[in-house]
Amino acid sequence: MKNALVINPYITDFKLYDEWMHPLGLYFLIDTLMRQGFSVEYFNCQSRILTRKYGTGCLAFKELPKPHLYHHISRKYKQYGIEETEFKRYLQNITKPDLICVGSMMTYWAPGVLRTVDIIREIFPDVPLAIGGIAARLIPEYFQKNLRNIFINEIPGFNDFLKTDQYLNKEQITLLPGLKTVKNPLPHGPLLLSVGCPMRCTYCASSVLQPRYYKRSLQIVLNELDYMVNSLGIQDFAFYDDALLISKDEVLLPFLKEINLRKYKLRFHTPNGLHLRYLTADLCEKIFEAGFKTLRFGYESGSVRYKKDTNSKLSLSELEKNIELIKKNAPADLDIGIYVMGGLEGQTPQQLLDEMDYLGSLDIKVKPVFISPVPQTVLYQHYAEKFPEIMTDPLWHNDTFFITCLPGWNLESIEAVRIKARELNSSVQQRIISNRELQDI
Numbered sequence: 001m002k003n004a005l006v007i008n009p010y011i012t013d014f015k016l017y018d019e020w021m022h023p024l025g026l027y028f029l030i031d032t033l034m035r036q037g038f039s040v041e042y043f044n045c046q047s048r049i050l051t052r053k054y055g056t057g058c059l060a061f062k063e064l065p066k067p068h069l070y071h072h073i074s075r076k077y078k079q080y081g082i083e084e085t086e087f088k089r090y091l092q093n094i095t096k097p098d099l100i101c102v103g104s105m106m107t108y109w110a111p112g113v114l115r116t117v118d119i120i121r122e123i124f125p126d127v128p129l130a131i132g133g134i135a136a137r138l139i140p141e142y143f144q145k146n147l148r149n150i151f152i153n154e155i156p157g158f159n160d161f162l163k164t165d166q167y168l169n170k171e172q173i174t175l176l177p178g179l180k181t182v183k184n185p186l187p188h189g190p191l192l193l194s195v196g197c198p199m200r201c202t203y204c205a206s207s208v209l210q211p212r213y214y215k216r217s218l219q220i221v222l223n224e225l226d227y228m229v230n231s232l233g234i235q236d237f238a239f240y241d242d243a244l245l246i247s248k249d250e251v252l253l254p255f256l257k258e259i260n261l262r263k264y265k266l267r268f269h270t271p272n273g274l275h276l277r278y279l280t281a282d283l284c285e286k287i288f289e290a291g292f293k294t295l296r297f298g299y300e301s302g303s304v305r306y307k308k309d310t311n312s313k314l315s316l317s318e319l320e321k322n323i324e325l326i327k328k329n330a331p332a333d334l335d336i337g338i339y340v341m342g343g344l345e346g347q348t349p350q351q352l353l354d355e356m357d358y359l360g361s362l363d364i365k366v367k368p369v370f371i372s373p374v375p376q377t378v379l380y381q382h383y384a385e386k387f388p389e390i391m392t393d394p395l396w397h398n399d400t401f402f403i404t405c406l407p408g409w410n411l412e413s414i415e416a417v418r419i420k421a422r423e424l425n426s427s428v429q430q431r432i433i434s435n436r437e438l439q440d441i
């Protein structure tokens with residue numbers, strides 16, 4: 001039997017926190033490789049150093065010299081992952097694989113992927129190596145230019161070589177083989193009920209990566225959940241769906257019904273922003289009954305001029321009405337947060353600060369997110385005319401950096417946004433903690 005080694009690579013960034021992170025694409029890849037008869041070993045370059053609430057936590061890192069492009073940013077630039085000597089030792093002690101696959105996620109994390117490949121090539125210079133995942137699909141030419149003798153997703157030869165398109169029978173593919181190969185399981189688990197998103201926000205690559213929106217087999221999802229609960233003892237689960245509430249009657253509600261039948265005591269979290277407009281009183285009741293503890297919503301901006309960018313996610317009146325709907329019957333310790341975007345075309349820091357004040361007045365957490373020009377999106381094309389560098393250097397896509405290039409934005413205004421978020425959220429957090437303490441009495 002042939003052996004394949006699947007690797008979750010190093011990540012380079014200013015910040016990274018494990019808020020229910022899993023390399024789902026690699027877990028799916030492991031399923032496709034096993035269906036082709038490979039014996040698969042999985043290695044995670046990321047390592048947990050501190051566990052916090054609901055299984056979230058901090059990751060090991062080392063500080064890196066800052067790339068010149070980022071010289072004006074006062075934050076530390078890091079490589080997240082285990083000591084390189086530990087990774088090399090692992091590679092030196094395994095049987096030489098017949099194939100190595102490396103994942104990729106954010107395009108601006110590409111230096112971490114390149115470093116991972118360098119280390120692999122030191123130990124296994126001639127083993128066939130493939131790079132797949134989100135960044136490989138969005139910027140294949142960048143990897144092709146920087147790497148030799150590597151199969152890269154989207155570059156001719158990749159599918160002939162890995163045959164993933166034949167095996168990615170999408171309705172049948174499962175996370176289970178991947179979950180079973182993880183040696184040190186995390187204290188949280190991934191759930192994916194549907195794939196893709198029917199919306200078309202101008203800054204998002206969901207439709208590029210997943211042109212078709214479809215629901216996964218409920219039985220397969222339940223098999224994955226049962227394994228994580230019964231064999232791994234996991235209680236915290238994060239939904240990875242891009243559009244969990246769309247088609248809720250066919251997707252989320254049947255799942256919640258099964259959860260209630262099983263009488264599991266679980267906690268659910270939605271780090272991907274939900275669409276507030278699809279909430280109903282009945283749905284709120286069911287999600288609270290199932291044990292949802294963290295709800296994050298997409299909002300992006302209430303300003304009419306940005307509605308086309310954000311697919312008209314929500315009007316202000318809908319927002320207020322639906323936040324009230326949630327809060328009316330919510331458990332006292334429910335953590336509600338809303339993403340608000342900074343860096344939309346022509347948006348000033350003051351406009352963002354005003355929006356944050358307004359959202360904070362609804363007594364929910366405010367989560368500012370700075371825009372990143374994601375290749376192959378409409379907004380990326382717009383920014384490419386102003387900043388042609390984004391087409392050749394993925395470091396330009398980093399949200400912490402890119403916002404500093406936009407007119408009207410500078411380090412002070414960005415810091416003001418961070419301080420505002422901290423102030424607004426600390427009082428909401430204090431209320432959540434007090435309510436939890438009252439529940440415990």
Ligand code: SF4
Binds near residue numbers: 200
């Ligand atoms: S941002 Fe969210 S709602 Fe918009 S297209 Fe992407 S996944 Fe869909």
